[in-house]
Amino acid sequence: MAVAIRLSRGGAKKRPYYRIVVSDSRSSRDGKYLEQIGTYNPMLPKDSGERVKLNEDRARHWLSVGAQPSDRVLRFLDAAGIVERAARNNPKKGEPGEAAKERAEEKATKAAEAEEAAKAAEEEAKTAAEAPAEEAAAEEAPAEEAAAEEAPAEEATEDKGE
DSSP, rough: OOOEEEEEEEETTTTEEEEEEEEEESOOSSSSSSSEOOOOTTTTTOOOOEEEEEOOOHHHHHHHHTTTOOOHHHHHHHHHTTOOOOOOOOOOTTTTOOHHHHHHHHHHHHHHHHHHHHHHHHHHHHHHHHHHHHHHHHHHHHHHHHHHHHHHHHHHHHHHHH
């Protein structure tokens, strides 16, 4: 006979309460069981000591005779230090769906466009700031050149008058 350690549901609607039971794997979930070895109340806070109660000696006994725990019960047994549960990894579960990928791609392209626009505006502002300085320098340069041209002309006329 295949023996399983699993949860048997009790409690009211939307107020679950579970017994941790050892039963024939062919029996129904809430049906006849061989032994009750603990309880699980998911309505209590996770740090509560009353959330999971487990008779560790009986759990060890049933595991030694070949009982197979369900995934949830295996978590409880691992937390109690009775059995080592292998870590599972499902990388596809955490992967976003197609629509979310498209939204992320659109967001990235908009961000890139905004960054390019900001760079262009910054460069334009720099050129606009440099242009008046260049114009001012350009205006000063011809005035200096004109003054330099006038000065020798005056000297030449003074020489002629003497």
